Amino acid sequence: MSVTAAPALLDRDGLNALVSALVAQGRTVIGPTVRDGAIVLAELDSADALPFGWGVELDAGRYRLVRREDGAAFAHSAGPQSWKNFLHPARERLWSAERTPEGDVSFTAEEPAVPSYAFLGVRPCDLRAIAIQDRVLTGGRHTDSGYAGRRERALLIAVECTEPGATCFCVSTGGGPAADPGYDLALTEVDGRFLVRVGSDEGAALLEQVPHRDARPDVEETARATVDAARERMGRALPPVDLRDLMGASLAAERWDDVAARCLTCGNCTMVCPTCFCTTTEEVTDLTGDHTERWQHWDSCFDLDFSYLHGGPVRSSPRSRYRQWLTHKLGTWHDQFDTSGCVGCGRCIAWCPVGIDITEEVAALDAERAARETETD
Numbered sequence: 001m002s003v004t005a006a007p008a009l010l011d012r013d014g015l016n017a018l019v020s021a022l023v024a025q026g027r028t029v030i031g032p033t034v035r036d037g038a039i040v041l042a043e044l045d046s047a048d049a050l051p052f053g054w055g056v057e058l059d060a061g062r063y064r065l066v067r068r069e070d071g072a073a074f075a076h077s078a079g080p081q082s083w084k085n086f087l088h089p090a091r092e093r094l095w096s097a098e099r100t101p102e103g104d105v106s107f108t109a110e111e112p113a114v115p116s117y118a119f120l121g122v123r124p125c126d127l128r129a130i131a132i133q134d135r136v137l138t139g140g141r142h143t144d145s146g147y148a149g150r151r152e153r154a155l156l157i158a159v160e161c162t163e164p165g166a167t168c169f170c171v172s173t174g175g176g177p178a179a180d181p182g183y184d185l186a187l188t189e190v191d192g193r194f195l196v197r198v199g200s201d202e203g204a205a206l207l208e209q210v211p212h213r214d215a216r217p218d219v220e221e222t223a224r225a226t227v228d229a230a231r232e233r234m235g236r237a238l239p240p241v242d243l244r245d246l247m248g249a250s251l252a253a254e255r256w257d258d259v260a261a262r263c264l265t266c267g268n269c270t271m272v273c274p275t276c277f278c279t280t281t282e283e284v285t286d287l288t289g290d291h292t293e294r295w296q297h298w299d300s301c302f303d304l305d306f307s308y309l310h311g312g313p314v315r316s317s318p319r320s321r322y323r324q325w326l327t328h329k330l331g332t333w334h335d336q337f338d339t340s341g342c343v344g345c346g347r348c349i350a351w352c353p354v355g356i357d358i359t360e361e362v363a364a365l366d367a368e369r370a371a372r373e374t375e376t377d
Helices: 012-024 124-138 145-152 201-208 217-231 243-248 255-262 268-272 318-337 358-376
Strands: 008-010 028-035 038-043 054-059 062-067 091-099 105-109 117-122 155-159 185-190 193-198 279-285 291-298
Touching: 008 012, 012 028, 012 117, 012 201, 038 062, 117 124, 124 145, 124 155, 124 318, 155 201, 185 201, 185 217, 193 201, 193 217, 243 318, 243 358, 255 318, 255 358, 318 358
Parallel strands: 028 117, 117 155, 155 185
Antiparallel strands: 008 193, 028 038, 054 062, 091 105, 091 291, 185 193, 279 291
């Protein structure tokens, strides 16, 4: 939908008014806040709960909160959670069944109340991740109805990146620190104020409820320049090659043995990834056998039983499981969904307990392929 509303400017009071307006609409506002030594996503009742004055230091296997001098609210990189935690929750009951005294069995489908979310602070990489999950979970023949219901009612307030972290590499995945279409409102933090762009009619209606003023051209220029500068300061990058071809040509690469020697197959990378979507189901029965429930919960291709078929797992080695994850993410995901499964958020790097770096692994695979080609010339 084309929206032509002029950019506006909010101060901190205006940001508080924005949250208050969302709460008044009956929405559950989710945004970043400081808790347990990290910037996490949680329910907000006021913009004052945002991480004003906090930043992060990142590296492979490392995440630390640091104090900032400028009091910025959104000058931090992505934390351990993504919006997947809310749209595609880690555990969800699908149905339950009861056996009656007469021996009959009745089934009841789970019909949970669908929250009306407002996501405040969606980074451009996560905005792209939501669009990818939309395609995966609602774009085919078998729609995930739970996801679809939550997604349909979610309002997205993006925040453009002005200070990428050391593990960020979104530019090399085709994204960047500027927000792509798909948001209702987009904020850019500039000197303690927030430039607001409207992306939908719902966003325009929300902005009308909040005290604001028109943004001057110089503020817009400063915001653009700040975001453009962030594009040049990515902490990492994937090699500029056709990753789909590279993955297909690297199935027998020796590098998989190297990474397998370090990988714990813990699945952290899939848990923090904003696009990984795999699930499994389990039935839970009470001691009497008269009540049972089916639950859906996240699964990971690093789990040994993930590929269990007729007596054993298809991918029994850490080598095969890491290779499956990376080649699917960067290669065969294109065949299924016409897109890469990586948005360059860097979470898998920061939250890997042994510091495995996806950009380093892909660069090593590219170097190994180049060496093979040189040997055959």
